[in-house]
Amino acid sequence: MNFFDVQDQARRSSRWLVVLYLLATVLIVAGVSLVAGTVLYDPYFSGQQFSLADFVQQQTPTLIGAAIITTLFIVGATLYKTAQLSAGGSQVAQQVGGTLVSPATTDPLRSRLRNVVEEMAIASGVPVPEIYVLERESGINAFAAGFTPGDTAIAVTRGALEMLDRDELQGVIGHEFSHILNGDMRLNIRLMGVLFGIMSLGLMGRMMLRGLRFSGSGSKRGKGVPVILILGLGLLILGAVGVFFARIIKAGVLRQREYLADASSVQFTRQSMGLANALKKIGGFEAGSLIRSTDPEEISHMLFGSGARFNGLFATHPPLTERIQALDPSFKESDYPHVSLRDRDNVTSIGDDAQRAGFAAATTRTGTQPTSISDSVGRPTGQHVAFAAHVRRSLPEMLYDAAHSSELSYLLVVALILDRSGRNLQRQLILTTERLGDQRTRLVRQFFDALQQMASEYRLPLLEIAFPALRQRPAQQLVYLIELTQRLIEVDGIIDLHEYCFYRVLSGNLRHSINPSQGVRPSSVGRKVVRDAAVDLLRIIAHYGHDDIGDGEAAFRAGLSQFGDWGDAYEYAAKQKLSTTELDQNLDRLIALNGAGREMLLDAVTRVVLHDKQLTVTEAELVRAICASLEIPLPPQIGVS
Numbered sequence: 001m002n003f004f005d006v007q008d009q010a011r012r013s014s015r016w017l018v019v020l021y022l023l024a025t026v027l028i029v030a031g032v033s034l035v036a037g038t039v040l041y042d043p044y045f046s047g048q049q050f051s052l053a054d055f056v057q058q059q060t061p062t063l064i065g066a067a068i069i070t071t072l073f074i075v076g077a078t079l080y081k082t083a084q085l086s087a088g089g090s091q092v093a094q095q096v097g098g099t100l101v102s103p104a105t106t107d108p109l110r111s112r113l114r115n116v117v118e119e120m121a122i123a124s125g126v127p128v129p130e131i132y133v134l135e136r137e138s139g140i141n142a143f144a145a146g147f148t149p150g151d152t153a154i155a156v157t158r159g160a161l162e163m164l165d166r167d168e169l170q171g172v173i174g175h176e177f178s179h180i181l182n183g184d185m186r187l188n189i190r191l192m193g194v195l196f197g198i199m200s201l202g203l204m205g206r207m208m209l210r211g212l213r214f215s216g217s218g219s220k221r222g223k224g225v226p227v228i229l230i231l232g233l234g235l236l237i238l239g240a241v242g243v244f245f246a247r248i249i250k251a252g253v254l255r256q257r258e259y260l261a262d263a264s265s266v267q268f269t270r271q272s273m274g275l276a277n278a279l280k281k282i283g284g285f286e287a288g289s290l291i292r293s294t295d296p297e298e299i300s301h302m303l304f305g306s307g308a309r310f311n312g313l314f315a316t317h318p319p320l321t322e323r324i325q326a327l328d329p330s331f332k333e334s335d336y337p338h339v340s341l342r343d344r345d346n347v348t349s350i351g352d353d354a355q356r357a358g359f360a361a362a363t364t365r366t367g368t369q370p371t372s373i374s375d376s377v378g379r380p381t382g383q384h385v386a387f388a389a390h391v392r393r394s395l396p397e398m399l400y401d402a403a404h405s406s407e408l409s410y411l412l413v414v415a416l417i418l419d420r421s422g423r424n425l426q427r428q429l430i431l432t433t434e435r436l437g438d439q440r441t442r443l444v445r446q447f448f449d450a451l452q453q454m455a456s457e458y459r460l461p462l463l464e465i466a467f468p469a470l471r472q473r474p475a476q477q478l479v480y481l482i483e484l485t486q487r488l489i490e491v492d493g494i495i496d497l498h499e500y501c502f503y504r505v506l507s508g509n510l511r512h513s514i515n516p517s518q519g520v521r522p523s524s525v526g527r528k529v530v531r532d533a534a535v536d537l538l539r540i541i542a543h544y545g546h547d548d549i550g551d552g553e554a555a556f557r558a559g560l561s562q563f564g565d566w567g568d569a570y571e572y573a574a575k576q577k578l579s580t581t582e583l584d585q586n587l588d589r590l591i592a593l594n595g596a597g598r599e600m601l602l603d604a605v606t607r608v609v610l611h612d613k614q615l616t617v618t619e620a621e622l623v624r625a626i627c628a629s630l631e632i633p634l635p636p637q638i639g640v641s
Contacts, residue, residue: 010344020184021078021194024245028054028188028198028238033381035234039227072199073136088516089146089153090130090471096294098155100131103404103469109161115392116170116347116410117154118465120177121267122388123231123380123633125624127156127467129180133161139238140164140282140292144176144300147186148631150467152514164278170385171275174265178351178397180349181633182264184257196298202239203400208232215329259261259590262326268380276327279305284336285321373606373615373623373637374599380635387638391461396450403462409469410481415447417485426493431491435484455618457636459526460627461622463502467509475514497544498618500583501625508629530593535560535599537626540583541608542572545619555611562604598630 038527048280048359056063090100097488101110112129121128129144150605154176156169176598179185188485209232266272282289282305285628300372306317317323373389376384377418392400402408414436418428425448435443470478485506491500538559546552560567593601605626609619620637627634 010409020193020245021198022244024198025071025074025127027245028074028201029067031238031241032070032235033063035231035238037062039230039234047384050086052487060358071206074197074515076197076199077200082193085193086516087405087444088151088513089144089185089189090132090151092145092192093130093132093153093155096155096291096299097134097136098153099135101131101133103406104408111568112166113156113161113173113630114279115171116166116173116388118392119385120170120173120460121464122383122391123268123635124177124378125179125380125627125636126177126180127152127464130468130471131155133158134291134293136293137291139287139292139307140278140285140305141289141291141307142172142176142304144179144185144187145189145300145302146180147189147516148512149180149633150509151516152180157291160278160286163281163285165282166271167271167274168278168281169274171265172278174268175261175275176510177268178261178264179257181442182231182257182260183339184261191296191301195301198245199239200242201235205232205235205239207235208235238370243295248273258323259326262323265378266327266381268291268382268385270385272327276324276331278333279320279324279327281322283333284338293621307514315422318596319610324449373610373634374603376637377627378633383638386634388461391458391636392465393581394455395462395465396454396460398602399447399450399454399462400465402447403410403466404469406469406472408443409466409641410473411436412447412466413481413506414484414488415444415451415468417461417488417499417506418444418448419496420452420498421496427491428488429520431487432484452516457620460505460621461636463505467513470510471513477512478514482510491571497540497622501618504584504625505628530589530597531563532564532628534563535567536582536586536606537590537601538604538608539573540620541605545609545612545616551612555608556610559604559606559608562600587626590630593630598632601630602627 036053040059040062082097101114103114105114110131110133111132117131118128119221126149129146132153132155132158134141138159140160140163141156142154142156142160143333144154145361154173155315156172160169162170175447177187262275265275269275289303289307291299291303291307300317301318303317307318320332321333333358395403399412400414414432419425429441429445432444436444452463462604470481485503488494489503540555540558542559546555548570556572560570590598590601602623605623609615615637623637624634626632
């Protein structure tokens with residue numbers, strides 16, 4: 001399925017979510033008002049038998065008051081939960097008991113998990129997420145949470161860590177990355193806040209009944225007990241209505257996307273049995289996919305498995321057997337293996353990375369060709385994953401270790417920004433010394449020298465690997481790092497596109513990490529402003545990639561042809577210069593594009609860079625930086641020159 005169509009479908013699902021939330025809220029408010037009015041209604045007050053008109057006339061203040069209070073309660077609960085989740089995916093993982101996996105972990109199980117997640121992230125073209133383990137959960141499950149790829153967290157249960165072999169774990173992680181790439185992740189975290197609001201009345205009803213239970217007996221309980229009992233039962237029933245609507249919303253919005261995520265995982269890993277076997281183990285495992293230490297109802301829509309025993313018409317996930325049969329048509333329910341916690345010591349060896357080294361090396365220079373840039377968006381293949389595994393193993397140990405260190409990753413980023421040509425290196429190092437001191441600058445220089453010996457196409461993946469360690473630093477330091485890197489690339493007053501690419505990817509993802517709930521917000525600009533920004537982008541790409549003005553203009557025109565008739569009004573303007581500030585502004589304006597517009601822009605950019613029939617590493621980095629700015633996950637372009 002086309003990535004841009006899937007993204008637009010996710011946005012439509014978000015709009016439906018709002019409609020369903022409002023409908024559920026209206027029905028719950030009406031029900032609470034009716035319960036309150038019925039409890040307080042006195043049919044003998046007017047000396048008449050019950051009538052609807054008498055009821056409405058007598059209870060109008062009660063009905064209105066109950067409606068206002070209930071609405072405020074539901075909306076307030078939603079806003080409260082949404083504010084709690086504004087810190088992004090890491091906050092969700094911590095709320096359900098997740099323990100952060102240190103980027104520098106040496107535990108074999110956690111190292112295997114980290115390696116799989118890093119490979120999937122590099123293959124997908126997104127920053128490496130923070131990784132959490134739900135230590136108290138013995139069931140096999142996982143989820144991804146966050147507003148943007150820059151603040152994503154992936155969590156797996158202890159059961160998944162212990163009971164799955166590497167292929168099965170890779171299948172599960174591939175499933176979760178599909179949710180990241182397809183826009184489900186942001187929808188899920190918003191859904192979590194919405195569902196809390198409409199289910200909160202049931203929680204309140206249970207609290208009232210529990211309080212009544214322990215309030216004593218006999219006359220000590222007072223005459224208010226019947227009212228409390230009725231209100232508590234009423235709220236409990238209405239809370240059940242909220243849960244019912246929550247399940248309808250989850251089933252209607254997300255259920256089919258689980259099939260899509262399964263299919264995408266198979267595409268990522270280039271084999272279906274890893275994911276199928278993980279699902280089979282859930283079906284035959286005594287703990288299944290159950291989540292016990294937190295309420296699974298609240299997070300079931302985010303999970304790899306259902307997280308509860310509830311199944312049926314309004315289940316959040318398709319039936320397990322159907323999911324398996326989509327991957328392994330010969331499977332029958334009687335084929336579920338009998339797996340127990342005692343079997344965890346018999347899981348396939350976790351040290352199996354070396355077995356894949358030959359396969360990965362054999363596929364690093366084949367597969368995706370430059371002509372398929374647009375088609376590869378959001379659709380990494382097994383070859384991309386193999387390439388990512390090869391990249392991870394090929395990184396110099398000193399640099400790989402630095403990327404996993406909270407202290408050293410900061411300095412590694414500075415080294416990645418420095419001028420590779422060496423023309424401005426001394427001026428940049430002087431500025432670094434002023435800002436970071438002599439000792440840290442010496443480490444930056446060591447990293448820079450090591451980077452000069454490393455293949456250029458490994459630099460951007462190294463930056464992506466460093467993001468989890470960077471996120472462990474205080475927000476003020478991240479802001480300072482963004483400002484320092486901008487100063488470094490502007491030290492000579494000339495834009496180097498290689499440096500700018502890294503700055504844009506770095507600053508965008510760190511800003512999302514600092515303010516996750518803000519996400520990437522489209523600016524309020526007119527159509528002409530957006531078109532001008534797109535044309536400026538094509539100009540600078542054409543100018544940078546061609547020394548000859550005629551060749552540059554031909555490439556520019558090739559890209560402009562994607563825009564239709566309105567593109568004919570623009571000139572090449574070969575001598576036009578843009579600052580990093582103007583480039584940033586143009587990319588920010590292009591965020592206003594919808595899915596079709598972003599696809600058109602990427603096709604235009606592709607035509608410009610491929611006009612000379614080759615894609616250089618720097619051009620590939622620039623394209624990925626543009627895609628990262630627009631939340632378009634572009635896998636690495638394998639085989640660039």
